[in-house]
Amino acid sequence: xxxxxxxxxxxxxxxxxxxxxxxxxxxxxxxxxxxxxxxxxxxxxxxxxxxxxxxxxxxxxxxxxxxxxxxxxxxxxxxxxxxxxxxxxxxxxxxxxxxxxxxxxxxxxxxxxxxxxxxxxxxxxxxxxxxxxxxxxxxxxxxxxxxxxxxxxxxxxxxxxxxxxxxxxxxxxxxxxxxxxxxxxxxxxxxxxxxxxxxxxxxxxxxxxxxxxxxxxxxxxxxxxxxxxxxxxxxxxxxxxxxxxx
Amino acid sequence: xxxxxxxxxxxxxxxxxxxxxxxxxxxxxxxxxxxxxxxxxxxxxxxxxxxxxxxxxxxxxxxxxxxxxxxxxxxxxxxxxxxxxxxxxxxxxxxxxxxxxxxxxxxxxxxxxxxxxxxxxxxxxxxxxxxxxxxxxxxxxxxxxxxxxxxxxxxxxxxxxxxxxxxxxxxxxxxxxxxxxxxxxxxxxxxxxxxxxxxxxxxxxxxxxxxxxxxxxxxxxxxxxxxxxxx
Numbered sequence: 001x002x003x004x005x006x007x008x009x010x011x012x013x014x015x016x017x018x019x020x021x022x023x024x025x026x027x028x029x030x031x032x033x034x035x036x037x038x039x040x041x042x043x044x045x046x047x048x049x050x051x052x053x054x055x056x057x058x059x060x061x062x063x064x065x066x067x068x069x070x071x072x073x074x075x076x077x078x079x080x081x082x083x084x085x086x087x088x089x090x091x092x093x094x095x096x097x098x099x100x101x102x103x104x105x106x107x108x109x110x111x112x113x114x115x116x117x118x119x120x121x122x123x124x125x126x127x128x129x130x131x132x133x134x135x136x137x138x139x140x141x142x143x144x145x146x147x148x149x150x151x152x153x154x155x156x157x158x159x160x161x162x163x164x165x166x167x168x169x170x171x172x173x174x175x176x177x178x179x180x181x182x183x184x185x186x187x188x189x190x191x192x193x194x195x196x197x198x199x200x201x202x203x204x205x206x207x208x209x210x211x212x213x214x215x216x217x218x219x220x221x222x223x224x225x226x227x228x229x230x231x232x233x234x235x236x237x238x239x240x241x242x243x244x245x246x
Numbered sequence: 247x248x249x250x251x252x253x254x255x256x257x258x259x260x261x262x263x264x265x266x267x268x269x270x271x272x273x274x275x276x277x278x279x280x281x282x283x284x285x286x287x288x289x290x291x292x293x294x295x296x297x298x299x300x301x302x303x304x305x306x307x308x309x310x311x312x313x314x315x316x317x318x319x320x321x322x323x324x325x326x327x328x329x330x331x332x333x334x335x336x337x338x339x340x341x342x343x344x345x346x347x348x349x350x351x352x353x354x355x356x357x358x359x360x361x362x363x364x365x366x367x368x369x370x371x372x373x374x375x376x377x378x379x380x381x382x383x384x385x386x387x388x389x390x391x392x393x394x395x396x397x398x399x400x401x402x403x404x405x406x407x408x409x410x411x412x413x414x415x416x417x418x419x420x421x422x423x424x425x426x427x428x429x430x431x432x433x434x435x436x437x438x439x440x441x442x443x444x445x446x447x448x449x450x451x452x453x454x455x456x457x458x459x460x461x462x463x464x465x466x467x468x469x470x471x472x473x474x475x476x477x
Contacts, residue, residue: 064331066330067330067331068329068330068331069329069331092331129419129421130420130421132420132421132430132434133418133419133420133421151331152329152331154325154326155342155344157331158326158342159342161342161344163344176418177418178418179418179419179422181418194346196344196345196346196350197342197343197344197345197346198344198345199315199319199325199344199345199349200312200315200316200319201315201316201319201320201325201326202316203326203328203329206329207329213441216407216440216441220312220407221407221410221411221415223345223353224356224407224408224410224411224415224416225411225415225416226353227353227355227356228411228416230353231350231353231354233354233357
């Protein structure tokens with residue numbers, strides 16, 4: 001019977017972890033999560049691995065497979081090549097709890113700081129808006145909060161710059177682009193949320209399991225809105241002449 | 247033998263666009279400074295459309311383009327070198343300012359776009375001139391070449407993210423006024439082109455260099471050109 005070879009990160013949550021090798025019998029259509037569950041049930045019951053829906057809807061099984069952030073339940077074993085060993089590590093952008101479990105709590109704190117929806121003044125009830133007006137926001141609401149984009153983002157991971165990360169930019173953009181919303185979140189994003197640290201290398205868009213075009217549809221439009229406010233040389237010159245910029 | 251077998255796999259790696267871009271720029275610089283040529287036989291060289299003086303502005307438009315930023319940030323500066331995370335273990339030790347320091351200039355992309363868009367009609371005018379080179383309408387192969395390069399550049403400029411912002415991206419409501427309804431429809435169409443912006447950026451640059459080389463080949467006496475239609 002064909003075997004799947006796995007190298008899995010093991011750690012108690014403190015200090016450096018180690019890698020442990022497993023060999024799992026291959027079944028057709030097997031996913032990396034399937035292999036991990038086999039390990040959990042048959043080979044080493046102490047393995048900590050987080051999963052829930054097994055259908056790429058909940059985002060619980062986010063990990064780094066062969067160093068690339070991906071959902072374990074959405075990655076077929078065959079797609080990685082049967083000849084090589086599959087390396088499974090937890091998301092390294094967050095504190096490790098145990099084995100493959102990371103603690104992404106900081107994301108919920110960042111999320112809480114994003115200015116909430118604030119309706120425009122004087123709107124007649126019931127609110128009427130059309131599908132075409134909320135299509136852009138709807139794309140960002142597909143987000144399952146697996147935080148793979150945050151994990152792959154080199155700014156979030158390696159540079160403590162204060163950038164909130166792609167997940168939170170789409171959250172703010174979904175509200176910013178809503179026709180009933182009154183706030184200008186691009187000012188918040190560019191001034192306080194560190195959007196300027198993003199250098200458009202599109203890794204977040206590449207790893208998104210929901211295929212949300214994070215960079216093209218949220219980050220760049222918000223940067224362009226910010227350019228209107230902060231980088232328009234004409235507006236700057238006029239403000240300077242009037243003495244408003246001093 | 248399939249094309250994939252002929253091309254070495256190294257050239258198909260993610261950085262092939264950066265290197266082809268560098269090659270195209272080197273070709274362009276060589277063509278401009280070592281062997282300047284304004285045109286030949288009614289074909290005006292794309293570098294001289296309208297004049298070589300404005301080239302730095304076009305260059306800045308390309309350099310600040312959202313499609314090209316990815317290549318030099320990834321492959322020249324290595325921020326990050328790739329999306330796989332183990333490749334960049336030492337990145338945390340290196341200084342990084344993103345677009346908050348020097349690269350803040352990327353935000354001027356829109357203004358370079360205005361300059362570039364203003365130049366586009368000249369490309370069409372040059373195509374028109376090439377048709378009426380000998381006082382009668384004659385369609386030559388070179389004219390088709392010029393039309394292809396003109397259309398590629400036009401579509402690339404139109405698919406720009408800054409254009410996307412101006413025509414509809416800045417709006418929150420697409421059905422509130424007549425202007426926003428119109429903007430919303432154009433935005434939707436433009437978004438489809440915008441998804442191909444990287445490929446268009448490369449194709450338009452490659453076609454400009456190709457048109458330039460074609461005209462140079464004619465000037466060198468190669469019998470490549472032929473007339474398709476005379477009216």
